[in-house]
Amino acid sequence: MRRRRRLPALALLLALAACAPPQETGGSPASPLTRVPAADRKTVPDLTGSSLDGKAVRLADYRGKVVVLNVWASWCGPCRAEAPELSKVQRELAAKGVQVLGVDTEARRESGRAFQREHGLVYPSLHDPGSRKLVRFPKGFLPQALPYTLFIDRDGRIAAKYLSGLTEAEVRAVVRPLLAEKHAKT
Known part of the structure; x- marks a missing residue:
């Protein structure tokens, strides 16, 4: 009998832990941000597929811009809290060369569309149901909890990762130096 009572509590704790930032080497609970020095950056694999609206999406199309790649799901509380912040970033920084690109990991596209609306x-x-496309990312940059955000420099290389929900001010603090970097035009 006691075992049956513990199972729902354990399931709830695991669900809540899925939204919490994981502890990783190089990060700390005090700082969910890990910056990557320019000399150590790895090129991000191209993500291709369709958007929640059914339009073609290709990460490589944003080369030359600083990309804020945000991995989310509609059931994730911190994801819900940061969504308006990311929209504000997109509206205010697009003209400066910033592009926010979300990655919806839910199986049902309609759940993502509802979240978007x-x-x-x-x-x-x-x-990207189940993050199948994201598994090609370099070791150390695979999402292990939600929300999860990668900052990609103008040359298509991973410049930082953020293992928690973001505010507009936090996004600006990460993208500001990336916008100032020289871009190797290809």
């Missing part, structure tokens, strides 16, 4: 997202979100 509810939060008025002004940036596209690639539909």
Whole structure:
């Protein structure tokens, strides 16, 4: 009998832990941000697929811009809290060369569409059920909890990762130096 009572509590704790930032080497609970020095940056694999709206999405199309790649799911509380912040970033920094790109990890596209409508997202979100496309990312940059954000420099290299929900001010603090970097035009 006691074992049956513990199972729902354990399931709830695991669900809540899925939204919490994981502890990783190089990060700390005090700082969910890990910056990557320019000389150590790895090129991000191209993500391709369709957006929640059914339009073609290709990460490589944003080369030359600083990309804020945000991995989310509609059931994740911190994801819900940061969505309006990311839309604000997209509206205010697009002209300076910043592109927010979401990655919806839910199996049902309709759940992502509802999230997009509810939060008025002004940036596209690639539909990637179960994060199948993200598994090609370099070791150390695979999402292990939600929300999860990668900052990609103008040359398509991973410049930082953020293992928690973001505010507009936190995004600006990460993208500001990336916008100032020289871009190797290809």
